[in-house]
Amino acid sequence: MNKGDLHNQKSTTTPVQDGRRLPYFFRLTIRQRLPLLMATLLAGVIVASTWASYRGVKLSALEVGSERLVNLAQQLSSLSQQNAASLLAKTGAAANDPALQSYVRTPSTPTRAAALSGLQQFSTPQDANSLQVEVWRDKHSPALVFPEGREPESSDLEKEFKLCAAEPYKTDGKMRLANGVVVYPAVAAVRDQTGSVIGYLVRWRKVVATAEARRQIMDLLGSQASIYMGNAQGDIWTDLVKVVSQPPTGLQSTLQVTHYNRDGESVMALGRPIIGTPWFVVVELPDREFLVQANRFLRRMIVIGIAVFAIGLAGAFVLARSITGPLQRLTNAASAISLGDYSSLVPVGPQDELGKLAAAFNTMVVRVHDSQQALEERVRDRTSQLQVANQELESFSYSVSHDLRAPLRAIDGFSRILEEDHAASLSAGAQRYLGLIRDNAKQMGRLVDDLLDFSRLGRQPLQKRDVHPEEIARQVLDELRSEQEGRRLKISIDTLPVAQADPSLLKQVYVNLISNALKYSRVRDQGEINIGAIDTNGSHQPTIYFVRDNGAGFDMQYVDKLFGVFQRLHLAEEFEGTGVGLAIAQRIVARHGGRIWAEGEVDKGATFFFTLQGGTA
Amino acid sequence: MTDSIVEILLVEDNPNDVELALRALQRNNLTNQIHVVRDGAEALEFVFCEGAYAHRRGKCLNPKVILLDLKLPKIDGLEVLKRIKSDEHTRRIPVVMMTSSREERDIVESYRLGVNSYIVKPVNFDQFTDSVRQLGLYWMLLNHPPVA
Numbered sequence: 001m002n003k004g005d006l007h008n009q010k011s012t013t014t015p016v017q018d019g020r021r022l023p024y025f026f027r028l029t030i031r032q033r034l035p036l037l038m039a040t041l042l043a044g045v046i047v048a049s050t051w052a053s054y055r056g057v058k059l060s061a062l063e064v065g066s067e068r069l070v071n072l073a074q075q076l077s078s079l080s081q082q083n084a085a086s087l088l089a090k091t092g093a094a095a096n097d098p099a100l101q102s103y104v105r106t107p108s109t110p111t112r113a114a115a116l117s118g119l120q121q122f123s124t125p126q127d128a129n130s131l132q133v134e135v136w137r138d139k140h141s142p143a144l145v146f147p148e149g150r151e152p153e154s155s156d157l158e159k160e161f162k163l164c165a166a167e168p169y170k171t172d173g174k175m176r177l178a179n180g181v182v183v184y185p186a187v188a189a190v191r192d193q194t195g196s197v198i199g200y201l202v203r204w205r206k207v208v209a210t211a212e213a214r215r216q217i218m219d220l221l222g223s224q225a226s227i228y229m230g231n232a233q234g235d236i237w238t239d240l241v242k243v244v245s246q247p248p249t250g251l252q253s254t255l256q257v258t259h260y261n262r263d264g265e266s267v268m269a270l271g272r273p274i275i276g277t278p279w280f281v282v283v284e285l286p287d288r289e290f291l292v293q294a295n296r297f298l299r300r301m302i303v304i305g306i307a308v309f310a311i312g313l314a315g316a317f318v319l320a321r322s323i324t325g326p327l328q329r330l331t332n333a334a335s336a337i338s339l340g341d342y343s344s345l346v347p348v349g350p351q352d353e354l355g356k357l358a359a360a361f362n363t364m365v366v367r368v369h370d371s372q373q374a375l376e377e378r379v380r381d382r383t384s385q386l387q388v389a390n391q392e393l394e395s396f397s398y399s400v401s402h403d404l405r406a407p408l409r410a411i412d413g414f415s416r417i418l419e420e421d422h423a424a425s426l427s428a429g430a431q432r433y434l435g436l437i438r439d440n441a442k443q444m445g446r447l448v449d450d451l452l453d454f455s456r457l458g459r460q461p462l463q464k465r466d467v468h469p470e471e472i473a474r475q476v477l478d479e480l481r482s483e484q485e486g487r488r489l490k491i492s493i494d495t496l497p498v499a500q501a502d503p504s505l506l507k508q509v510y511v512n513l514i515s516n517a518l519k520y521s522r523v524r525d526q527g528e529i530n531i532g533a534i535d536t537n538g539s540h541q542p543t544i545y546f547v548r549d550n551g552a553g554f555d556m557q558y559v560d561k562l563f564g565v566f567q568r569l570h571l572a573e574e575f576e577g578t579g580v581g582l583a584i585a586q587r588i589v590a591r592h593g594g595r596i597w598a599e600g601e602v603d604k605g606a607t608f609f610f611t612l613q614g615g616t617a
Numbered sequence: 618m619t620d621s622i623v624e625i626l627l628v629e630d631n632p633n634d635v636e637l638a639l640r641a642l643q644r645n646n647l648t649n650q651i652h653v654v655r656d657g658a659e660a661l662e663f664v665f666c667e668g669a670y671a672h673r674r675g676k677c678l679n680p681k682v683i684l685l686d687l688k689l690p691k692i693d694g695l696e697v698l699k700r701i702k703s704d705e706h707t708r709r710i711p712v713v714m715m716t717s718s719r720e721e722r723d724i725v726e727s728y729r730l731g732v733n734s735y736i737v738k739p740v741n742f743d744q745f746t747d748s749v750r751q752l753g754l755y756w757m758l759l760n761h762p763p764v765a
Contacts, residue, residue: 398720402688405717405740410633413742417640438742445740452719 031324038316039309046305054301058294062268065290066257069270072221073283077272080229084172084277087205088186092170094118095188095201103144104137104190104199112144119146122203131183131204135190136161142202153178153204157185164189165197174231174278175207175238182207182238184279209240224289228282232273259287326354330361342369390459397455404448412441443578447566450580454565457505457587464592466615467503469496469510469545473531476510483518487527494532497543498615505588506612512581513547513608519575520551520606527551528605542594542611550605554598562598585610624650624757626680628660628697629715630689637742638684638715641749647757652680657692660685661700664707679710682756687716687723695726702731711756 025033094100103115115135120126122133123146132150134142139161142152154176163171170188177183183204190199207229209217217227217240228244230237237244257270262284269284288295329346336344342365346358415438419431426434473493477484499506514529521527527550534544554562554569561567563586568579589596589610600606625647629635635653642651654660662668664683683701687694694714701707713734714727724735736752739745 398718402717405738406631406634408740409637409717409738409742409745410631412740413633413637413640413745416742442741448740449719456721 029324030327031320034320034323035313035316038319039313042309042312046309050298050301050305054294054298057297058291061290061294062287065268065285065287066270069257069268069283069285072225072285073270073272073281075220076217076227076281076283077274080274080279080281081276084186084274084279087203088170088172088188088276090121091186091201091203092168092188094121095170095190100135100201101190101192101198104135105192107137107143115144116146116148123147127205128210129206129208131178131181131206134202134204136200136202137198143199153183153185153202157187157200157202160185160187160202161189161200163187164200169197172277172279174233175229175236177236177243178204180243182236182243207238207240214240221283222285222289224286226284228284230280230282232278232280234280323354326358330358333361333365337365337368342372393455394459397452400448400452405445408441408445408448412438412445415441447578447580450578450584451565454580454584454587457584457591460505462502462505462591464500464502466498467501467506469499469501469506469533469612470494472503472507473510473514476507476514480511480515480518483515487522488525489518489521489527489529491529492531494530496531496533496545497535499543499545499612500615501592501612502588505591509585509588509610510547512585516581516608517547517549517551517606519577520553521549523552523603524550534609536614542613544609544611546607546609548605548607553602553604553606554600555602556600559598559600563596582608624681625652625753626660626663626683627651627653628655628657628683628685628689628694629653630655630686634686634738637745638749641746642753644746645750645753647753650681656690657694657697659691660689660697661692664701664710665704679707681711683710683712684715684752685712687714687718687727695723695730698727698730698732711760713752713756715752 025036028036097115097118099111099114099118103111119133119135122130124130132153133146134152135144135146136157137143139158145152157173160171160173164187169191170186173185173187175182175184183206186203186205188201189197190201192198218225221227226239228237228239255271257268259266259268261267266287267284268287269282271280271282273280326346326349333344333346345362345365348358348362349355415434418426419434423431470493473496477491477493510531514531517529518527521529529550530546530548532546532548534546536543552570552575558569561569563582564579565583566579567583568577585608586596589612592612594611594613596608596610598606598608625642627635627638629638635655639651639653652663654663659669660683663670663673664679666673685694685697689697694716698712698714701710701712708731711733712731713736714723714732715736715738716723717738719737727735734752736748739748
């Protein structure tokens with residue numbers, strides 16, 4: 001075996017790769033799988049934590065908003081209450097002005113002029129929200145409207161008049177619509193010295209905030225807030241500029257912070273009654289005002305999340321590379337070793353698991369290489385020893401071939417010369433001895449030749465190919481024609497399977513077996529020889545070929561001696577031969593990796609079997 | 618004898634084989650022009666008219682055939698064959714290997730070097746005599762060598 005043979009023994013097992021059944025993820029390489037897994041986990045954690053914390057921040061922001069809303073609504077309500085109370089106090093004071101009292105008691109031009117001058121304080125320049133002022137003497141129609149020439153605003157003041165009939169003799173009426181403007185009446189009773197009600201002072205005021213007032217409210221509430229005022233019963237609502245048609249529902253009854261959508265925007269609102277009036281005030285704040293912080297927080301979280309994701313992914317890539325890199329190097333080194341390159345050790349790197357694996361791998365490579373080299377050295381030693389032995393054997397048989405035959409030739413030659421030249425002076429006995437000397441010399445010559453044939457068999461290289469044993473057997477029978485002449489023979493050749501063999505050596509096997517069969521069947525009147533094969537049914541078992549005769553046969557107890565060199569079971573006088581033929585046949589069959597054996601019975605015949613690997617055809 | 622025209626040069630170290638060969642040739646009336654040499658060196662000296670045969674120079678005629686043994690003292694048969702076949706003047710001399718060796722490599726090597734025949738000497742003297750007879754008949758009588 002040479003170096004190449006040892007190296008090129010590649011593994012013939014292929015790893016099981018059933019890619020179709022595995023999910024896509026497991027068909028990826030580790031270098032792809034690790035980052036993918038990492039990315040999925042990171043994305044999950046980041047999204048979940050961002051969403052949860054955003055939700056928490058949002059809820060607390062809205063809670064802060066609610067608290068602020070409660071405060072604002074409370075403040076606004078009490079502010080409105082104070083404002084209304086002070087306005088009503090002024091109205092009450094004006095209603096008990098002596099000039100107005102005297103006008104109501106006794107209407108005349110002088111008293112009317114005096115009353116009007118007293119009402120100047122409610123005129124537009126002084127009170128920007130004032131619509132008009134009315135003085136009623138009875139409950140049916142106003143006696144005086146200021147500014148003069150105006151129509152009375154509303155005749156339905158029954159309820160307010162009724163409320164003014166008792167302490168504190170003044171009230172704010174509910175809101176009404178006047179020419180598209182929301183107005184309300186502040187009503188105070190006019191009483192005489194005895195305290196009985198003799199008339200009413202009605203101030204109609206617009207529910208509109210001046211620019212100055214709005215600015216103050218915005219300072220208080222913030223620019224995003226909306227304010228709505230209206231009747232507690234909910235029929236009229238104003239945003240202090242104009243009438244609004246869609247009053248927030250349910251706010252009057254719950255007095256709780258309510259969330260709803262206005263114009264597609266999420267808002268929170270809280271209503272409060274204005275004590276001492278039939279009115280109600282609502283503060284509405286958009287959620288987004290409070291969510292600004294939360295949204296900023298969310299944006300920051302997203303940015304941080306993306307950064308963490310990117311860092312994690314990069315880390316996963318680096319980690320995957322740090323795992324697959326050494327593995328790849330190990331794989332490359334292992335492949336190189338399988339091709340016989342032991343020079344490729346892998347870098348060991350850090351003392352982690354892969355580093356230890358690499359170190360162990362390197363140790364293994366060195367060990368394997370050493371033992372490989374030791375083995376190769378041993379093979380080389382043995383091969384050279386064998387070569388030496390072979391050469392010795394060869395020169396030995398060469399010497400035998402050359403030198404043993406020369407004296408034999410001399411013995412035979414000089415005996416022959418003696419016979420020829422001195423026949424006359426030799427007795428019959430002397431001539432017989434000379435004949436024996438010559439016979440033995442010739443027999444010795446045959447033995448030497450057979451022995452040389454036998455030893456040559458072991459050295460000759462095998463040249464195996466597909467051969468047809470049937471044709472070979474026919475050819476052999478043809479060449480052995482001389483041994484068949486003058487005999488009654490029945491020879492049959494079956495159809496024989498193709499075999500893998502060296503044709504000249506297989507022929508030698510058939511020569512030896514068939515000539516034996518011819519020789520030993522001489523004892524029969526009709527010799528029978530069958531050359532056949534035992535069908536192995538196309539299995540991978542080697543084919544069994546046989547040569548059968550009905551000759552002298554042999555005793556099965558000596559079967560072991562049949563195939564030995566110079567072993568004979570019959571006397572030379574009975575059957576000639578050197579006893580090398582079967583030894584040669586056995587050696588040839590053994591060199592083909594086959595087996596040879598025999599079955600026989602004395603005086604019944606013998607069968608010789610041998611096996612050969614089937615042909616490829 | 619060395620001055621006469623030599624038709625057969627027999628190169629053989631074994632005296633028994635020499636005697637047997639001469640007898641076989643004699644039986645076939647081929648003894649007159651035989652010269653025997655006992656080793657390879659002497660064979661070359663004879664063929665190239667050197668050493669002991671230097672006096673043949675000038676009238677040095679090639680033998681009709683050389684019967685050459687393989688195993689010879691001093692210079693073996695294959696070397697003798699090689700020298701004869703590589704010289705311009707001697708390469709046309711027919712050389713017949715007459716040897717005991719049946720070794721395939723000897724046969725192959727002899728033919729590679731240009732041997733004209735390869736005869737295995739049989740042990741049986743009758744067969745040997747027959748071989749020599751046929752050999753002599755062929756090379757002495759039947760074969761027509763080119764005119765030197």
